[in-house]
Amino acid sequence: MKKLVLLLIILLVLWIAGASYWFTCRTRCDCRNSPAPYELSGAQDSALTALNAAVEEAKTFLTSAGTQRVYFETSRGSTEDDLVPDGYLTMLKLYLENHSEATVTVTGHTDNQGPADFNMMLSNLRAKFVMTHFIMDGIKPEQIATSGKGVSEPVGDNSTSEGREQNRRTEINIKL
Numbered sequence: 001m002k003k004l005v006l007l008l009i010i011l012l013v014l015w016i017a018g019a020s021y022w023f024t025c026r027t028r029c030d031c032r033n034s035p036a037p038y039e040l041s042g043a044q045d046s047a048l049t050a051l052n053a054a055v056e057e058a059k060t061f062l063t064s065a066g067t068q069r070v071y072f073e074t075s076r077g078s079t080e081d082d083l084v085p086d087g088y089l090t091m092l093k094l095y096l097e098n099h100s101e102a103t104v105t106v107t108g109h110t111d112n113q114g115p116a117d118f119n120m121m122l123s124n125l126r127a128k129f130v131m132t133h134f135i136m137d138g139i140k141p142e143q144i145a146t147s148g149k150g151v152s153e154p155v156g157d158n159s160t161s162e163g164r165e166q167n168r169r170t171e172i173n174i175k176l
Contacts, residue, residue, distance in 0.1 A: 055098045058091040068172040077125035096143050105173045106130045108148040111164035123148030126170045
């Protein structure tokens with residue numbers, strides 16, 4: 001009986017060792033000189049080529065699209081409108097998923113209505129609103145940088161209502 005138990009224990013230890021090797025070396029590819037779990041087949045190779053082509057197309061699209069702007073109402077840190085066109089967001093996500101070094105810079109701006117400290121806080125809030133929207137759409141938070149400029153960089157004349165509308169914005173730039 002002792003020999004049978006000893007034999008079963010030895011078999012169990014060998015089985016655990018073999019299963020551990022298989023999982024570590026073959027499945028996770030963590031062993032030195034472990035063989036690749038599979039070779040790229042023709043279909044996988046063509047899928048990789050198609051992905052690379054789509055990523056390059058996204059880069060071209062994003063470069064040509066330039067700075068995207070989101071406009072806000074007076075004293076509002078959020079908007080009900082679509083932030084960016086759906087096609088832009090799709091291309092942005094595709095590019096960022098495949099280029100971890102790329103970043104999105106979101107900069108908030110305000111018009112000159114109200115106190116300076118309120119406008120600075122509001123511009124930061126607008127940038128954070130856009131960042132949150134991007135994160136909820138699947139963009140990694142570490143790829144998004146935000147800042148608020150307050151009233152320091154107007155694009156329109158703050159003495160007219162049209163100019164103030166142009167200044168209540170958030171600008172989205174991509175560093176490819």
